[in-house]
Amino acid sequence: MKFSTIADKIQITTASSLATDPGHDPEIAGVAAVDQASTGTLSYIEGDKFAAFVAKTQASALILPQNPAMQAQATERGMAWLSTPDPRLAFARAIALFYTPYQPGPGIHPSAVIDPTAVCGEQVSIGANAVIQAGVKLGAGVCVHPNVVIYPEVQVGDRTVLHANCVIHERAQIGADCAIHSGAVIGAEGFGFVPTAQGWEKMEQSGIVVIEDGVRIGSNTTIDRPAVGTTRIGRGTKLDNLVHIAHGCQVGEGVVMAAQVGMAGGVIVGNRVILAGQVGIANQAKIGDGAIATAKTGIHSDVAPGETVAGSPALPYKVFLKASAVYRRLPDIYKTFQQLQKRLP
Amino acid sequence: MKFSTIADKIQITTASSLATDPGHDPEIAGVAAVDQASTGTLSYIEGDKFAAFVAKTQASALILPQNPAMQAQATERGMAWLSTPDPRLAFARAIALFYTPYQPGPGIHPSAVIDPTAVCGEQVSIGANAVIQAGVKLGAGVCVHPNVVIYPEVQVGDRTVLHANCVIHERAQIGADCAIHSGAVIGAEGFGFVPTAQGWEKMEQSGIVVIEDGVRIGSNTTIDRPAVGTTRIGRGTKLDNLVHIAHGCQVGEGVVMAAQVGMAGGVIVGNRVILAGQVGIANQAKIGDGAIATAKTGIHSDVAPGETVAGSPALPYKVFLKASAVYRRLPDIYKTFQQLQKRLP
């Protein structure tokens, strides 16, 4: 595919420039990381860490940020390039031009075990040894990979993909255009036990999990149903692998959670919140819209909308940066302090 | 069901009051969270965070703490109520009056693959595509959900439930009345490698995992078998999702571990210990009976019985509270300290 065709197709509507010399419109055979690119591939540059690769990469074309120095350098090295405020987005769209994700076609494998009361929409794909129980409803174009188990009365919206060996528990409602990755467990009973003199008494978990449209659930992530009501994951939210969402959490729309984030029961997460890896959130805490928690943050109380927090217990990010900078110097500071004490009368 | 009938059935034997006006004994159709309750439902109030809902909830009846102000308010709003020192326990029992958990009836699905040397007790339920290998013994009333794999020589006690896609490895012994949730892996070989000049040499894990009666293992939790001897989870212990118990750990009775707790090899956990989310415990550490670790605590050495710890490395909880309060003020304190230094001769 000609580089100019790629530039057209990726529809970067924000201001961008294209090296348009017609004799300089290379044929692009694929995409590659900038440090691994070879002749005939397209790559991209994002962030200072990769700027040096403009001078070294073997790529034939580059997607650049709006940086005249890089553009000049690329031109000088004989590379075609386009420039955009968001090279990563442009590169994402370029990948999609060269890559067709694997997805089995419609059809039901004869080894799948499907309860006669289950209802399958048009064009569903159900893989080998999948088990679909009573009262399940699958929308049109749903893809159930092999060895998935769906407990009774689950609903799955159109075009949602359930990867191998994930488990959807009873009565969960999953929206359209979701991806549930391998080994994820959705809707299992929440961790509800009440202390008594005779030990921990189980609180039955009669609620359900609701996952809205366009949600992505990572591999081996777990989302539990609550004692009453719902655990909800809002539209367009993306969860990475090994995340834990406890019973009764309410997660907003467009939220991103990196791997190994965990939240206790009843946490409320606003829209467009970003939680980095291994963040933990305590019972009932409320995280405002647009808040950000950096990796490993331990949140024990509410976080205001738009706030960025870090540390455990969580502090405002700027306070954390300063406090941790003092922390690493504590041994020296304490020594100075002791000397100062001695000098006093 | 009449509210008075519910009050009878939940057998709150501790002091409780019931609004007994016979004309004020509403028909209750279900249970609900206090912020989502509608007419005809029963809810409960626990803790200060929810106290304000007595004035707002649409529930027809409430389980209240022993708080005269709340009781008066509920009466004034025309709600039936009972009061008890433990509203959450009472509500747990009320849920159970309205909810029948899904459990498949006895029977063996024809697609299950069961070794002829396996022994199944009376009334077992074995789901589609489950695989049960040589020498396995399942007690009476055991429920094996679809796609579970049980390796050879495993024993499972009466009435234990194995949820979909969990895996029980060779020779594990699981007690009666346990629940193993989806995707959990019990009895896989522990992480035993010895450094040599040629790389990491494997230490075979010849031991077994023993899980006593009444234990709950969460989804995608892993419990490994040791090189020699046992990894043991004591009676009535409850583990949440994504917990990791390494080879050779000895976990006591009535312990609770929240999600994503991890413990290294040979840790000894006493009875009735409570570990909050994402706690980590280092090799061989010993946690005394009744100890508590707050979320994200990193335990590197022994914890005394009854002690509460926090932070990483773990400190006594009160010390941690004070130290972290100073920590967040470190930037200011350090500035003051520097000014003070300058004022000295």
Added chain:
Amino acid sequence: MKFSTIADKIQITTASSLATDPGHDPEIAGVAAVDQASTGTLSYIEGDKFAAFVAKTQASALILPQNPAMQAQATERGMAWLSTPDPRLAFARAIALFYTPYQPGPGIHPSAVIDPTAVCGEQVSIGANAVIQAGVKLGAGVCVHPNVVIYPEVQVGDRTVLHANCVIHERAQIGADCAIHSGAVIGAEGFGFVPTAQGWEKMEQSGIVVIEDGVRIGSNTTIDRPAVGTTRIGRGTKLDNLVHIAHGCQVGEGVVMAAQVGMAGGVIVGNRVILAGQVGIANQAKIGDGAIATAKTGIHSDVAPGETVAGSPALPYKVFLKASAVYRRLPDIYKTFQQLQKRLP
């Protein structure tokens, strides 16, 4: 087996002594932990924590460190013993003399679903309900346990074992002599989303996961494929359970990661690095050869070869030890500081 035979077979080639009194060469029936050993068993002593057991154990023979006092004590108590600089390695080899790990023999279970284009090497073992899709190539002696799912075009090297319910995604390349434990998910699409005004836009993950020879992947561990290029795990590396390796990470040879370690995208880990439990590493960080991170370390930037780090954000280990020692005394230090302030004019 005679103790002297064991001593011969475990091939401890470094200096060792054996209590060779021919009348003192007990018959050993098995191996055991030193605190659980009974007559007729062999055990070992490693580290100060277990030294006291030389005086108490019921073992008939011991593998000791090169400690004359322990040796004298063992002799006095009538135990046979050998001594070596590495008792744990010797014990590992002794276990292997008494223990045959479970492994099903060659053969393909009739319930396995194998695409006709898949190629199986000699002596493969494929368990019940395993699903092997188009274009998969399994080397000689590969063992696929029940309910494993292998997506299309995957390659698996000779003698590699895939435990029950693990999932290998499309195009992954797994080397020889690897062990992938139950529930692990290898090669699922990485967590790639680009923010846009319309929400998170997916970046297709067109790359692959490559796992070199002799790698061990723990239960429920997840390793994702990248947008372009490879995610690589080097030869002889050992990962524990519930580890997360994000898209594009490059992990070297002979690395060890304990349970619940997580790394964000594009992290580069050198050879022979050791990461203790629950360590987290941020995007693109580079960890030099032989570096060590203690449990719960949060790494946000590069770590030099050979360095040991701790804390979050990570500090050199010695700095962390001193800083955390001051931290726990901060409440008292601050009180002293305030008193001192008052004394100043």
